[in-house]
Amino acid sequence: MEFAEAISEVAQNEERRDFDALVERYHKQAYNIAYRMAGNHADAEDLTQEAFIRAFRFFGQYRRELPFDSWLYKIMSNVFIDKMRRKPKAKIRSLDQPITTEDGEAQLDIPDTSAGPEEKILSKEMDNRIQAALNTLPEAFRLAVIYADIEGLSYEEIAEATNTNIGTVRSRLHRGRRLLRNKLKSYTDLMG
């Protein structure tokens, strides 16, 4: 019995080492997707961490012949959807609108990004606009768009990651991109 336990412990240690190596290798990629899903650093970190914990719990089921990132995408999609369902709906407020505090009305302090090279600022501004538009998409559309256009997955891979079929992926992507296009249109027109 002790021998069996020792063997089991060795196997578990080896599995743990393998998993730690995967965390090292994939956490940046996971974080980037998590950020695009969640829209902010705190939630992105939370999402990444929870996805890896869930992956660790089910690591025994992971088939080593398949790419780890495909398996992780699937877990991340589930964690993201679970989190969004638990999260209270956020209030949307204009940045220009004054906020009411105990001491009366105040204006939101928005960081001044005017310092630095113009191109960099425009690019950052565009990033922020796109992220803000992404945040408004329904979760299923957002996932499809992120996987297709940021991660470059095929429809089949997206279907696998989001536990659906290719027809649904096609429809979600189409609708998601059109919504995004409509939200970004005025800005891109402005930018010429």
Next chain:
Amino acid sequence: MNCRRVLNLISAYIDGELAGAEMLEIRRHLSDCPECTEEYESIKATKLALSRLATVVPRPDLAESIIRTLDVVRVPIYQQVINSIVKLAHSKLSPVAAALAASGLALVLLSASGIENIDTEAVHKVATVTNQDLGFIRQLNTGSVLLPGDSPIVVADPRAGFENPDLKLVSLSSTR
């Protein structure tokens, strides 16, 4: 192919996810239809803008922090057994048969006496659960790992049921 059909397929066309004949039909339609071409250009520009988003970098010690968190995550014995069976089943059975075998096994394990020997003292030592946590836990499936803030890892007792307000909690480590 009419405009309506083309507009519905425009994203898939941009992604090259259509059959050859459909791709050709749409290409032909676009060469004659300025409205559809405008839609095509704008969707393509949206895709391009997304693909050019900067990669967002996490804080430098994120991997280390995740690995440290894993140190306190204990995979319950029943989960380890299910994992092993699923892995074995995947190599021997079709995916559907493997999923059925795993869910059947999970039911057997959860109703068996393997989780009766709960060290309640250990639970009190490790599980500090607030009312807020309980609300959070009720929304989870049986056996989910929880990380409410810095609280220890706990798992909802599968016997308690989630509609029960007096939800019982057991520590993962107590099932070892």
